[in-house]
Amino acid sequence: MSSSGIARGVARGLRRVGGGTVETITRLGFASRFFIAVLYHTPGAFRRLRLTLREIYFSGVLSLVIILVSGLFVGMVLALQGVEVLERYGAQESLGIVVALSLVRELGPVVAGLLFASRAGSAVTAEIGLMKATEQIAAMEMMAVDPLARVVAPRFWGGVVSMPLLAALFSTLGVFGAYLVGVKLIGIDAGAFWGNMQAAVDFRRDIVNGVIKSVVFGMIVALIAVFEGYDAKPTAEGVSTATTRTVVGSSLMILAADFVLTVFMFRGVGL
Amino acid sequence: MNRATIDLWVGIFVTIGIAALIFLSLKVGNLLTTTNAPGYRLEARFDNVGGLKPRAPVKAAGVVVGRVESIRLDPKTYEGVVTMRINEGFNFSKDTIASVLTSGLLGEVYINLDAGGDPAMLGNGATIAKTQSAVIIEKLIGQFLFEKAAEGANK
Numbered sequence: 001m002s003s004s005g006i007a008r009g010v011a012r013g014l015r016r017v018g019g020g021t022v023e024t025i026t027r028l029g030f031a032s033r034f035f036i037a038v039l040y041h042t043p044g045a046f047r048r049l050r051l052t053l054r055e056i057y058f059s060g061v062l063s064l065v066i067i068l069v070s071g072l073f074v075g076m077v078l079a080l081q082g083v084e085v086l087e088r089y090g091a092q093e094s095l096g097i098v099v100a101l102s103l104v105r106e107l108g109p110v111v112a113g114l115l116f117a118s119r120a121g122s123a124v125t126a127e128i129g130l131m132k133a134t135e136q137i138a139a140m141e142m143m144a145v146d147p148l149a150r151v152v153a154p155r156f157w158g159g160v161v162s163m164p165l166l167a168a169l170f171s172t173l174g175v176f177g178a179y180l181v182g183v184k185l186i187g188i189d190a191g192a193f194w195g196n197m198q199a200a201v202d203f204r205r206d207i208v209n210g211v212i213k214s215v216v217f218g219m220i221v222a223l224i225a226v227f228e229g230y231d232a233k234p235t236a237e238g239v240s241t242a243t244t245r246t247v248v249g250s251s252l253m254i255l256a257a258d259f260v261l262t263v264f265m266f267r268g269v270g271l
Numbered sequence: 272m273n274r275a276t277i278d279l280w281v282g283i284f285v286t287i288g289i290a291a292l293i294f295l296s297l298k299v300g301n302l303l304t305t306t307n308a309p310g311y312r313l314e315a316r317f318d319n320v321g322g323l324k325p326r327a328p329v330k331a332a333g334v335v336v337g338r339v340e341s342i343r344l345d346p347k348t349y350e351g352v353v354t355m356r357i358n359e360g361f362n363f364s365k366d367t368i369a370s371v372l373t374s375g376l377l378g379e380v381y382i383n384l385d386a387g388g389d390p391a392m393l394g395n396g397a398t399i400a401k402t403q404s405a406v407i408i409e410k411l412i413g414q415f416l417f418e419k420a421a422e423g424a425n426k
Binding site: 091104166171191199202 | 281287288295300
């Protein structure tokens, strides 16, 4: 191959990298402006409380079954595995600590967030994307109804309100599942189970931090879901791509944000 | 979907969600300790309470008979004062010995009550006279090394 051919190949590669970067930054900028626009329309979402309540129903209430069942089973498995390891050190009584801390600090917000992204986030994206594909959003604009206020903001806030409640339910059911397996099935002293747990779990450090995490994850999932839906190509394929992007993107963002938040919450700013 | 049905379900959802948060705060995080369980209080003074924590079990012959309610330091004698709540129905004689023990090497710390033979019983708020402090493993090791060194010097 001639040297000019190599140069052309390199230039094509660089152009692809550059194009990708510019596109990503453009989307990021659009997403940020979109976020500010959603926040700007927030008072409207709460003035039309009916719309937001409807979205809490669709994202929160309809996610209850999967969240409650997963929480129960995660707690039960955690208890089985925890006892298995703790038995080696003769410290089965510490099961309550292991289960409560891992659920309240990490598993509750993160697993509930991942389930919420796949159950509710995908549905929101598909709904808004299909509204765009069937030109309902364009029709709203024609009738001077702002789709951001009417469609997007209620869905965003419905997700943000639902997520912390779902995470708390997940942790509660998890602790209950661990109680069933640890105390009722394996026979750990119930007083030691609750007593050690209460001595180890701190309200400010563990529970408040867990709630802060779940609020942040709720905002991440809700924002990505409404943005991907609003930004979807108005075709069947575009809606399906947008739905996939919502689930993958918000799952990755939850895990990344969880790491960052954990560093700040439990190690302080200076590591 | 009917408006009233949505309202009802959202109401149920928000209520049980907040109930879960309250459960986590109170039952798991122990924000408020409810100490109105039936029973009576006993006090015991220890030179060292070791790793004893509030809500640790109080056992007699390995059976849980109560819980540790609070642990504080007597500012005059520098003793750890442990307040225990003993369940209704268990009475201990005046010469009972209270000791701080650990179940297993890394297990939980608890208070063991060895009942004596005195016919007089401890009443509400009584202080257990005979106590045995927690065994601090570091001190034991130190003592052991010191004795070994003394043996070597005597030879």
